Amino acid sequence: MNVPLSLLDLALVGPGETAADALAGSVRIAQLAEARGFARVWYAEHHNMAAIASSAPAVLIAHVAAHTKTIRLGAGGVMLPNHAPLSIAEQYGTLATLHPGRIELGLGRAPGTDQVTLRALRRDAHAAETFPQDVLELQGYLSDRTLVPGVEATPGKGTRVPLYVLGSSTFGARLAARLGLPYGFASHFAPGSLREAVALYRATFKPSEQLAKPYVIAGVNALVAETDADAQRELTAVRRARVGWFLGRGRTTFSDDEADALLASPQGAFITEMMRYAAVGTPDTVRAYLADFAALADADELVVSPAGLSVAARLRCVALLPPGDGFNISTFADSTG
Numbered sequence: 368m369n370v371p372l373s374l375l376d377l378a379l380v381g382p383g384e385t386a387a388d389a390l391a392g393s394v395r396i397a398q399l400a401e402a403r404g405f406a407r408v409w410y411a412e413h414h415n416m417a418a419i420a421s422s423a424p425a426v427l428i429a430h431v432a433a434h435t436k437t438i439r440l441g442a443g444g445v446m447l448p449n450h451a452p453l454s455i456a457e458q459y460g461t462l463a464t465l466h467p468g469r470i471e472l473g474l475g476r477a478p479g480t481d482q483v484t485l486r487a488l489r490r491d492a493h494a495a496e497t498f499p500q501d502v503l504e505l506q507g508y509l510s511d512r513t514l515v516p517g518v519e520a521t522p523g524k525g526t527r528v529p530l531y532v533l534g535s536s537t538f539g540a541r542l543a544a545r546l547g548l549p550y551g552f553a554s555h556f557a558p559g560s561l562r563e564a565v566a567l568y569r570a571t572f573k574p575s576e577q578l579a580k581p582y583v584i585a586g587v588n589a590l591v592a593e594t595d596a597d598a599q600r601e602l603t604a605v606r607r608a609r610v611g612w613f614l615g616r617g618r619t620t621f622s623d624d625e626a627d628a629l630l631a632s633p634q635g636a637f638i639t640e641m642m643r644y645a646a647v648g649t650p651d652t653v654r655a656y657l658a659d660f661a662a663l664a665d666a667d668e669l670v671v672s673p674a675g676l677s678v679a680a681r682l683r684c685v686a687l688l689p690p691g692d693g694f695n696i697s698t699f700a701d702s703t704g
Contacts, residue, residue: 370661371693373407373670374400374685375443375555375586378420378427381676382608389420390427392678396685397431401438405691409443409473409670415484418612425458432466440466443551443670444473444533448494449485452501453520456508460523473531473551474502476539499542506530506546529577531584536560540568547575554664555586555672558643565665585664587657588645588674591687595648602647605674606630609638645674650687657689669693 376396378389397408408431410424421427424442432440445455455472463470476498507513508520509528532543532550535557543550550568554561565583572581590605592598607626614629615621621629629635646656661669671688673681 368661369693370658370666371406371668372657372689372691373405373409373584373668375409375411375670375672376421376681377411377413377672379676379681380418380420381678381680384677386420388678390430392681393421393427394431394434395678396673396681397435397438397440399682399685400691401435403685403688403691405438405685406668407439407441407471407670409441411443412446412449412475414449414488416612418608425462428462428470429465432462432469437469439469439471441471441529441531442473444475444531446475446477447498447501447505448476449488452505453508453515453518456505456520456523459528460509460520460526463526463528464522471529471531473533474498474505475533502530502532502542502546527577534564537564537567540564541571544568544571544581545573547573547578549578549582549584551584551586551670552664553586554644555588555670556641558640561585561644561664569665582668583664583666584668584670585660585666586644586670586672587660588642588647589653589657589671589684589688590645590647590674590680591650591653591684593649593687595652598648598652601675601680602642602645604676606638606642608676609641610635613638642674646671650689653687654689 376393378393380386380389400408410421410427412422412424413419414422424445428440459470459472476495504514508523509526511525513519530548532539532548533553534540535553537560540550552561552564569581590598590601592601607623610621610626610629614635630639644660646653657669673684675681675684
């Protein structure tokens with residue numbers, strides 16, 4: 368089984384870097400991914416996080432698309448409860464009209480932020496309850512069959528931007544299976560229900576106009592360096608930085624000792640758990656890990672999140688990953704014993 372690789376780019380703002388540096392880095396990462404044959408690059412919607420500059424995926428996609436030629440670009444994902452389906456249809460319909468065949472749209476049910484920020488976005492805290500209906504409404508706007516009489520997306524109608532349901536629980540798996548859509552599991556930060564959700568999706572999948580058989584994309588972190596020791600040092604730095612992002616909301620600085628103590632505490636254990644699935648080491652080490660993980664996840668494709676704190680580290684990671692067209696798991700397993 369050949370498993371292709373894609374990228375998830377959070378446009379991380381590293382120590383000593385600015386949002387402008389991160390966004391310029393996203394262009395360079397996409398250009399390198401395109402040159403190395405990766406299937407797609409996705410950008411995730413997050414809000415009120417000082418370390419993540421991908422708060423407006425559609426704008427970032429437009430910028431990256433203008434600086435690349437062939438690679439597919441999409442949201443991984445848009446947090447649909449934060450938006451009106453018509454607005455998203457118009458945004459991604461515009462992108463698809465400008466860049467035919469290159470735009471796709473992953474949809475998530477979580478707000479991608481905290482409750483205070485959710486109110487600042489002027490969204491109803493209960494908006495996630497209508498997620499299944501909102502996905503169908505959005506799908507209608509992007510097809511030729513609007514579900515809202517008299518309302519059409521322009522641009523958007525007829526573009527049939529490919530939709531993906533993203534999730535970290537069985538809810539998204541059930542919905543993706545029922546609607547006959549590809550399913551992306553967020554195992555790069557919420558690994559707990561990976562195998563259960565994928566098994567449920569495959570068992571209950573119903574074919575649709577977009578997709579004839581199940582298709583699973585599983586997320587995995589990656590830190591690739593010339594030596595295993597260098598990669599492990601980078602992993603330590605990433606975990607320490609995440610203590611500040613999640614426990615200090617990016618506004619509190621912790622010393623290395625303080626960060627390590629928090630990581631060892633019950634309050635910080637979730638940060639280590641977030642990175643349960645992480646390919647860390649030399650290219651050979653990482654290749655072996657990705658092959659094992661793809662088999663574990665029963666995935667048709669892996670979306671790799673380069674976790675390095677700097678643009679340079681993430682570029683190095685992409686350069687050292689296996690080619691984007693992936694590898695045959697069984698052949699690799701046979702050749703390595």
